[in-house]
Amino acid sequence: MGKISVLFVCLGNICRSPTAHATFQQLIEREGLSHRVVVDSAGTGDWHIGHPPDPRSTQAARRRAISLESLTARLVIEEDFYRFNYLLAMDQKNLQALKEMAPANFKGQLGLFLDFAERGDYREVPDPYYAGHEGFELVLDLVEDASQGLLTHLRARCL
Numbered sequence: 001m002g003k004i005s006v007l008f009v010c011l012g013n014i015c016r017s018p019t020a021h022a023t024f025q026q027l028i029e030r031e032g033l034s035h036r037v038v039v040d041s042a043g044t045g046d047w048h049i050g051h052p053p054d055p056r057s058t059q060a061a062r063r064r065a066i067s068l069e070s071l072t073a074r075l076v077i078e079e080d081f082y083r084f085n086y087l088l089a090m091d092q093k094n095l096q097a098l099k100e101m102a103p104a105n106f107k108g109q110l111g112l113f114l115d116f117a118e119r120g121d122y123r124e125v126p127d128p129y130y131a132g133h134e135g136f137e138l139v140l141d142l143v144e145d146a147s148q149g150l151l152t153h154l155r156a157r158c159l
């Protein structure tokens with residue numbers, strides 16, 4: 001079987017999507033599936049290209065032994081629609097942007113990341129950028145839950 005590739009997408013690629021990227025990557029590594037699953041993240045907006053994740057995201061993740069330090073913000077590009085099987089947005093606005101960018105022959109899956117969450121409290125991962133400490137912790141709670149659900153989905157379908 002070939003590799004499965006997942007791209008997590010938010011607006012600036014400095015809070016939610018890098019948190020999802022690092023969290024899911026760590027889960028994949030812990031499960032011994034790094035050779036089967038490729039993980040990345042990107043943003044639909046270009047304000048933070050080349051910047052590291054927001055320090056508040058990095059600190060919140062570090063408290064849970066998740067490292068965001070190696071990540072750098074980048075923009076979603078057309079090639080991503082050919083490289084990734086799953087492009088998972090953090091919210092409806094970014095999902096809509098992906099749908100508008102997707103080439104007509106895109107064969108992968110576009111959707112909301114939280115569609116894979118076990119708990120149904122939230123449909124979207126709220127942007128913590130203007131929130132306090134609790135906003136970043138909530139993002140991690142939601143991302144950890146959805147990461148487990150995504151792994152379950154991938155195991156059932158293709159791993």
